[in-house]
Amino acid sequence: MITFYPGPAKLYPQVAEWAAEACASGLVSMNHRSPEFMAVTEGAIRGVKEKLNVPDDYHVALVSSATECWEIIAQSLTERSSEHPYTGAFGKKWMDYAHRLRPPRPDELPDVLGVVQNETSNGTQVRMDALAQYRRAHPDAIVAVDAVSSMAGIVMDWSLADVWFASVQKCFGLPAGLAVLIYSPQALSRAQAIGERDHYNSLLFLHDNFSQFQTPYTPNGLGIYLLNRVMQTVPSIAAVDERTRQRAADWYRFFEQDMADSPFRLLINDPQVRSDTVIAVAGSEVNIKTIKAVAKEAGILLGNGYGDWKTTTFRIANFPAITDEEVGRLREFLMKSGE
Numbered sequence: 175m176i177t178f179y180p181g182p183a184k185l186y187p188q189v190a191e192w193a194a195e196a197c198a199s200g201l202v203s204m205n206h207r208s209p210e211f212m213a214v215t216e217g218a219i220r221g222v223k224e225k226l227n228v229p230d231d232y233h234v235a236l237v238s239s240a241t242e243c244w245e246i247i248a249q250s251l252t253e254r255s256s257e258h259p260y261t262g263a264f265g266k267k268w269m270d271y272a273h274r275l276r277p278p279r280p281d282e283l284p285d286v287l288g289v290v291q292n293e294t295s296n297g298t299q300v301r302m303d304a305l306a307q308y309r310r311a312h313p314d315a316i317v318a319v320d321a322v323s324s325m326a327g328i329v330m331d332w333s334l335a336d337v338w339f340a341s342v343q344k345c346f347g348l349p350a351g352l353a354v355l356i357y358s359p360q361a362l363s364r365a366q367a368i369g370e371r372d373h374y375n376s377l378l379f380l381h382d383n384f385s386q387f388q389t390p391y392t393p394n395g396l397g398i399y400l401l402n403r404v405m406q407t408v409p410s411i412a413a414v415d416e417r418t419r420q421r422a423a424d425w426y427r428f429f430e431q432d433m434a435d436s437p438f439r440l441l442i443n444d445p446q447v448r449s450d451t452v453i454a455v456a457g458s459e460v461n462i463k464t465i466k467a468v469a470k471e472a473g474i475l476l477g478n479g480y481g482d483w484k485t486t487t488f489r490i491a492n493f494p495a496i497t498d499e500e501v502g503r504l505r506e507f508l509m510k511s512g513e
């Protein structure tokens with residue numbers, strides 16, 4: 175089965191081998207405070223910083239999920255409340271989580287702005303120039319960016335936000351259960367000024383631990399091991415970005431031209447906001463249902479729609495672990511089914 179599901183998504187083929195290696199070497203049975211395991215954590219963090227070109231003065235912590243990052247930002251970086259200019263299901267979910275912990279009050283301005291860079295539910299993205307506008311419009315706010323389905327797939331201008339996060343089951347090509355949380359010196363100062371240490375995952379605890387390549391609790395050691403290995407293997411983000419954007423452009427052209435007479439069309443009309451990593455395709459409920467079923471029989475897993483677009487779209491992941499050959503097979507299948 176080849177999968178275009180946008181998360182959990184296709185793994186890099188080496189993952190099975192790396193997992194076996196992690197078990198056989200005994201590393202995942204070692205204490206997470208042992209020098210051997212700390213070297214793995216250090217390697218994973220260094221790998222993320224190097225391959226993704228993260229500024230030297232930004233910090234990296236590893237947690238369990240993007241959902242956990244939503245709560246960490248609300249707990250540890252939000253003194254008043256947060257604002258969420260969302261366009262889809264994940265942005266709304268983030269707002270709901272954040273506002274349960276820090277309800278907005280009419281007499282107070284929000285001190286955190288939460289932006290979903292790549293809205294996986296509908297295949298839109300906030301480009302870096304739009305992010306720069308948010309930054310300028312909210313100069314005193316902490317800008318936090320959910321880049322779950324784009325980090326490690328496209329180049330980010332890290333300077334445009336104080337916090338960036340992604341779980342690894344999307345563009346990192348790894349199994350779920352680990353998330354990368356990147357934060358600026360300004361975010362750390364804000365956390366220190368707030369001084370929140372009430373939770374096992376308070377940012378200040380995480381920071382104290384990760385500055386020594388340790389964790390406040392027993393971490394997902396296998397996940398960290400795999401992150402270290404995948405970061406050793408992938409090319410630099412500039413090279414990955416070029417390929418991702420080229421393939422996205424090819425996908426959009428394919429639907430606009432080759433599939434013009436099919437019962438399917440792109441969900442997003444404005445090319446400026448179309449995602450480079452998740453392509454959303456719309457059609458009638460019955461056509462969507464049928465194409466997913468026929469694809470599955472042909473050994474191809476299309477992504478279901480999500481949220482408001484659950485039954486009227488399917489989604490195609492354009493993640494780095496997917497090969498050009500797999501893309502070719504899906505195109506061939508779509509061409510044939512459109513005849």
Ligand SMILES: *Cc1c(COP(=O)(O)O)cnc(C)c1O
Binds near residue numbers: 238239264290295322
């Ligand atoms: C998948 C996804 C999430 C949720 O990630 P978890 O690891 O399940 O917490 C959050 N935001 C976006 C944009 C996503 O695509």
